[in-house]
Structures are given as structure tokens and as C-alpha cells.
Amino acid sequence: MNLFFMKDKTMNSETILSKYRDSLFSSGLHRTGIRWIDSSLHSTEISRGTIEQESNWRANFLTEKVCRPGDHVFLFLQFSPEIWYFFLGALKCGAVPCVLFPNFGADALTARLKIGKADFLVTDKAGIKFQPFFVSVPTLRRTLVCGGLPDTTVDGNICLFDEAEKTRLSEQFTEAPVRPDDPAFMVFTSGSTGFPKAVLHSQRIAGAIVRSMRNVLQVTAEDRYWCTAHPAWITGTVYSVLGPLLCGVEAIQYAGNFHAKRWMPILQDQKVSVWYSAPTAFRSLMNEPAAFFKKFDFSAIRDVFSVGEPLNPKVFDWGKETFGREIHDTWFQTEAGTIRIANLPGAVIRPGFMGKAVDDARPVILNEQNQETAPTEIGRLCLEEGWDSCFADYFGQRSAFAEKFRSGYYETGDLASSDPDGNIRFVGRNDNVINTFGHLVGPFEVESVLLEEDEILDVAVASAPDELLYEKVVAFIVLREGISLDSKLESRLRVSVTTRLSPYATPKLFIPVPWIPRNNAGKVLRKELRERLRPEI
Numbered sequence: 001m002n003l004f005f006m007k008d009k010t011m012n013s014e015t016i017l018s019k020y021r022d023s024l025f026s027s028g029l030h031r032t033g034i035r036w037i038d039s040s041l042h043s044t045e046i047s048r049g050t051i052e053q054e055s056n057w058r059a060n061f062l063t064e065k066v067c068r069p070g071d072h073v074f075l076f077l078q079f080s081p082e083i084w085y086f087f088l089g090a091l092k093c094g095a096v097p098c099v100l101f102p103n104f105g106a107d108a109l110t111a112r113l114k115i116g117k118a119d120f121l122v123t124d125k126a127g128i129k130f131q132p133f134f135v136s137v138p139t140l141r142r143t144l145v146c147g148g149l150p151d152t153t154v155d156g157n158i159c160l161f162d163e164a165e166k167t168r169l170s171e172q173f174t175e176a177p178v179r180p181d182d183p184a185f186m187v188f189t190s191g192s193t194g195f196p197k198a199v200l201h202s203q204r205i206a207g208a209i210v211r212s213m214r215n216v217l218q219v220t221a222e223d224r225y226w227c228t229a230h231p232a233w234i235t236g237t238v239y240s241v242l243g244p245l246l247c248g249v250e251a252i253q254y255a256g257n258f259h260a261k262r263w264m265p266i267l268q269d270q271k272v273s274v275w276y277s278a279p280t281a282f283r284s285l286m287n288e289p290a291a292f293f294k295k296f297d298f299s300a301i302r303d304v305f306s307v308g309e310p311l312n313p314k315v316f317d318w319g320k321e322t323f324g325r326e327i328h329d330t331w332f333q334t335e336a337g338t339i340r341i342a343n344l345p346g347a348v349i350r351p352g353f354m355g356k357a358v359d360d361a362r363p364v365i366l367n368e369q370n371q372e373t374a375p376t377e378i379g380r381l382c383l384e385e386g387w388d389s390c391f392a393d394y395f396g397q398r399s400a401f402a403e404k405f406r407s408g409y410y411e412t413g414d415l416a417s418s419d420p421d422g423n424i425r426f427v428g429r430n431d432n433v434i435n436t437f438g439h440l441v442g443p444f445e446v447e448s449v450l451l452e453e454d455e456i457l458d459v460a461v462a463s464a465p466d467e468l469l470y471e472k473v474v475a476f477i478v479l480r481e482g483i484s485l486d487s488k489l490e491s492r493l494r495v496s497v498t499t500r501l502s503p504y505a506t507p508k509l510f511i512p513v514p515w516i517p518r519n520n521a522g523k524v525l526r527k528e529l530r531e532r533l534r535p536e537i
Helices: 016-027 048-064 082-092 106-115 128-134 205-216 234-247 260-269 279-285 313-323 398-403 443-450 487-500 526-536
Strands: 032-037 043-047 072-076 096-099 120-124 142-146 158-161 183-188 198-202 224-227 250-254 274-277 303-306 327-331 363-366 379-384 409-418 424-429 434-436 439-441 456-466 470-479 509-512
Touching: 016 048, 016 082, 016 205, 016 234, 032 048, 032 234, 043 048, 048 082, 072 082, 072 106, 082 096, 082 120, 082 183, 082 234, 096 234, 106 128, 120 128, 128 142, 183 234, 205 234, 224 234, 234 250, 250 260, 260 279, 279 313, 303 313, 313 327, 363 409, 424 443, 434 456, 434 470, 439 443, 443 456, 443 470, 443 487, 456 526, 470 526
Parallel strands: 032 250, 072 096, 072 120, 096 183, 120 142, 142 158, 224 250, 224 274, 274 303, 303 327, 470 509
Antiparallel strands: 032 043, 183 198, 363 379, 379 409, 409 424, 434 439, 456 470
16 A cells, blocks of 8 residues: 555654654645755755655665664765655654764764764765775764765775665655654754764654744744754754654755855745744844845745844844844754744744743743742753653763753753743853853853944954953954954943943953854854963963
8 A cells, every 4th residue: 555645553643753644644745845946046846745755765775774773874965855855764764863964074973973873874975085984983884875986985885875776666665663752863962062962852852843833933834934954953953854844834945055145035036934044144144235135025024033042132123124024033952852932923022032931841040049030130041841852862971961950950051031021031051151250241142232333243252261350251353344453442342341231241352353163053162262262361
């Protein structure tokens, strides 16, 4: 019997594939699943039936290579539909897929393969160049290469998957039965506060993904939805790959690099109605003159969302003026799985605040005595245990997993405060907050003020040791072309922070730099900045 038209009754309703089946039967195989935009802005529609068929071929191929339930299948591919096909194919095998960022070098790649104990690696012509390093991964059984093999390839554990392979493989596949608590996929943390950990999520995340797509992002089957995050990060895995598949939503995917002259035509020509991106991207767009955006028609956009780092008030104001839409900040982490805090469409937004708890999230802000803080008081942002999308483990680091939970709460590592209405404001990472003269200063607040200055293109704030203050605030600033730092500008910057925040938050030192170091997820590498300061100050 054709599995395209048959539900597997053994599948639990809270598994990823059962939700995927539900969406297939409700929306239909003929509907567009992915609208693929190449670097030249040419558009290709990929139907949900095609995604189903292509993933079945890959599931059969993986099974033929003895991929078993629970095996770890790592995807190291250039941005292409192959990520979707192999990710879903691995899930059908009962395996645990993990997408890796294609710009990783040899050290970053092999470290993750070892930490995650990869059984299979799916790569392409661009990735197979790291073949000499793969032999150092003791668990790796097979490397599967899409699209062709170099002439020099001799390793017997390397297999080719191409169009010819499909002709002998079945278009149907009987999915491996899984339970809600079985592992579903793996994502690595960004590594902004230490070496990345392999985060495992269970199958029960499926229901939470569907709820957040429908109730937070408020995407419907009639929308064209664009999440710009790469699938290597939790936002991309959940809201680029899984979310649209589970909800029957047409997803825009752009294969090229970021550029305003590419992104704005996509928003206009593809009639994107729900757009999910990051403050880093918005700040980059802000470099374009206002006249540039007036050339485009953004009337199709209904809602804009932001994730990945705090949304500066200046960016919020710019978005409202440029697109005629408020940018809704959202907060979650790799470990949290799905959006936990958000400014929902229709709610009154306080710029600079992340919003309120959503779905089954129960966030609390605790002080040193583990008591809930009063409004405006800074404390540790924690989540009460028991939410559906909570991660299942740090793979291979059970003790590190256990350390994240105390007295019934998950410790996010973030500091926050709230207002009397329950809106939550991000202050900073626990280890990024600056303790100066007995006062806590969040880098984000200082950065938001400095970004208001026309001369500053980008900024990152870090701490430096100080004999009197314990730590002093230091601002690394990227100045616009033609601007140099002199005593007049420096004085004005200090006055601005003192006036907007407090004397304690005022940087004691401004350091002009050509760029701000960020990881591939766009987060500021404050640890690197602090290390730069140690020998200099």
C-alpha cells in the first residue's frame, strides 16, 4: 500500500513524524513545501509530495547502509534541499540527524563529529575535502557523498548518492516506530560561553513546535513564511526545517549570502507574509539609506519576528518606520527547544523587552536566595521544569545536564528583570554581566545606547579588570566610514550613556575596531573580547 496515503497507526501523536503525517493529510502532497531561491533569485517550487518522495529515497539509502534507529546522522552540506531530504530521511529511519554549519573548518567539524559520536556523515563535493580528518572520528562508519566523488577518493567507507542511485531504490518507506521520549535530533550550542555541547531533543518536541508556529508566530497554511536562520542552529532546525513541515506551511529558503539587494526583492517578489530573522541582520540592513527601502513594496508582510540576541530599541523603531510593522522579539535557547518568551502580535510592545511567557513556559527571575525578584530587580532567568520542548540531555555530558537544573528550575545562564506587567527584559549572560563598583551592568543596555549614535556602525561591550572598580566597562566600536574617535566624540558618547543609563554603565575606555567578532550564529564573542583586554589593560 502506498504510504503517501496511509497513516501509520503505531506512531504516537506526539512524535515528529506523526505530526508531519497529520500535516501531509490535511494540506495535501500537491502543496508547495519549499520555495527555493538561488543566489540569482531564481525561484523553484518544491512540493510536499516531492519532499516526501525524496526523503523516502534517502531513508532507503541510509537503511541499505545499515543505518539503525538511534544512530547519529550528521549533515555537512552546502545549503540545498538535500538538508531537508536527508534530515527527514534520517528521522524516518529512527536515526538522530544533526546539521552542521558548512563554513566549519577541519577542527570545528571533527570536534563535533567526535563529541556527537557520529555514525554517518552526509556531505558533498565541498565537504569531502575534509576526508583525511574523518578517519580520526572513531565512531564514523560511513560517509555518504551527494552529487559526485573526487577522482582521488579511495576510501571504501565512502559511498556515493546520486540520481542513478534513486532508480534502484523504492519510493516508499516504512518508518521506524518511535516513542515520545526517544531522541529526535541533535543541535550544538553556539559556543559563546564555552565549547559547544551536543544538545539532544526528544520526539515530544513536536507538539510544542506546532503550537509555537501557530500561536506565537501565528503562521497559517495560507502564509509564505521565511525564517532566515541556518538549519545548523536551533532556530533553523526548529523554525526553518521542522516547523514548516509539521504545519503544512510554504517556506521560503534562500541559498545565497546576506545582502540587502537580495533580501528585499525576496520579501517583495515572493510576497513573504511572516518573516523571522535576527537583530544582526536588521542592524546590517540599517546601513542602507532610507531611500533604498522605498523602492520596494512590503505590503504582503503581516508580522516580523526577531531571535538570537536582544532586539535594541533603535532597531525596533527602524523596523517600524521601514516596513510599517513592529518587530516582535522572541527568546529561547538551544536547550529550551521552542520559543519561551515573546512579544505576540497584537500585544503592546515595550521596546527593549523580550515580552511575556508563551505556550507552557513558566519563567521566573530568582535572586541569590533563590527567591523571585521584585519588578525591575535583576536576577537569574530560570524556567520551571516540565515544559514539553525541554532538551533531553547534553549527549555524553550527563553531569553538565544535571548542573543546569536546581530545585525544580532550569538555569538559563541569562540575567533578566521584569516590569509589573510581566514583561521580561534581557540584561545579559551571567558571565557577561559587568560588576563595576558593586553595580551590575548589562552589555546589551550600553550597546543599545551607543547604537543610537550616528557615528557608530556596530558595538560590543565587555569588562576589563580594574583595581578600584573591580571591573570597568569597555566599548569596542566600529565607526562609520570617514569618522575617527577624538576627545569630542568620546566625551559625547560617555555623556550619552551616563544620561541614558547611569554613571556606573559609562565605558571607561572606547576601542575602535574594524569589526566585532561574532560566531556563526551572530552572537558577540565577549570571551574573546575580554581576553583581548587582559594583556592590554
